[in-house]
Amino acid sequence: MVKMKCILVSLVVFLSVSVVQAQFDDKRCKCICPSLSSVTNKTEKTHTERLMQTTNDPPNKCNCEVVMLPRVADKLNVSEMREFCPRCECKYENRKTTIIRYVVIIVIWIISILVVYMLFLILLDPLLNKRVKGNYQEHTNEEEDAQPGPMSHNMSARGNVLNRVSNQQDKWKRQVKEQRRNIYDRHTMLN
Known part of the structure; x- marks a missing residue:
């Protein structure tokens, strides 16, 4: 199941990063005009839609x-043409598609890095739990956790990050287990 998700994520990243030629230019002229029926007073079905035209004119x-x-x-007479053009709105647009493309690529890379990090943590969790289960001791008193013992001395001597992470995780799990037992079994809350 995890392999299938990894393959799917890598396929999506590959397809999104691949370069595709855009159908639009950075510079264009876009005109939006009213329907022909508003000028001609005809109610034909073909003349009731607004008109839009995009060209590469300067x-x-x-x-x-x-x-x-x-x-x-061909659909308007001279007087209707004079009435039609003032109702049109023509704009010259100059867009920066290269900047947009780079921003999208950066966002995709950040998401990809986070997905890889998540997969790393998913793969690391069973290794930590397998190693920790062999050395598992349940502590019910937090004062015992604060006292230096052979395990905490060993951990500080090696300075192994994985040991610290797994010990903190175990401590949190013990606290949650103790809290659940107090709430559900004894019906009391921790101080």
Whole structure:
């Protein structure tokens, strides 16, 4: 099950990082106009939708006359054309898709690193629990934990991070077990 999840995560990361050519340019002219029925007073079904056109025209040619009129000239007469263009909104857009691409790649890498770290912790947990179960001693008094003993001296001498993590984890598990026993069996709370 864990291997299947790892394969799935790596496949998603691979597909998302792979470079795909965009269909949009960094610079474009986008015109949004009202429906033809608002200008012609016709209620045909084909003329009731708003019109939108995106082209690669330069900024000085980003207007209704250049972008939209050639598209709708056969459907409008001259007076309707004069009324149609003032209702259109044409904008020249200049986007930075390379910056967007790099930000997305960085976010994907951060998520990938966190997933790898999570998998590392999942694989490390059975090793810690297997090693710790052999040396397991249940302590019911916290004062005994504070006194230096052979296990704490051994741990500080080696300075092994895994031992410290597993000991803290065991201490937390013992506290939780003690608290559960007090609450559910004795119906009292810890001080």
